[in-house]
Amino acid sequence: MHTFELRPVENGFELRGGQLPEPLVFRDIEPRPAVHLVGFLSQKLGSELRIFNAAGDVIETRRYEAVVPIRNAVGGLHGPMT
Numbered sequence: 001m002h003t004f005e006l007r008p009v010e011n012g013f014e015l016r017g018g019q020l021p022e023p024l025v026f027r028d029i030e031p032r033p034a035v036h037l038v039g040f041l042s043q044k045l046g047s048e049l050r051i052f053n054a055a056g057d058v059i060e061t062r063r064y065e066a067v068v069p070i071r072n073a074v075g076g077l078h079g080p081m082t
Helices: 032-041
Strands: 002-009 012-017 024-026 047-052 058-064
Touching: 002 032, 012 032, 024 032, 032 047, 032 058
Parallel strands: 002 047
Antiparallel strands: 002 012, 012 024, 047 058
8 A cells, every 4th residue: 555645835736655756746726636646546556645734734634445456357457468
């Protein structure tokens, strides 16, 4: 399971942690795009997203469960079986 942190920065949000090699900055007034990205990245192993406010306090924690892959499903997490 991965852990991500989402923090407000000037003119947007910074997402770090998990399998990200470096922080990603989202220039948006809402954190929705970053939250959706964490959901996508969490499909295989699951994760926890900690959302912070400007004071550095955790204001919300979201948990994403891993998706159970379906064998031989086209485009599934295992990919097509050859």
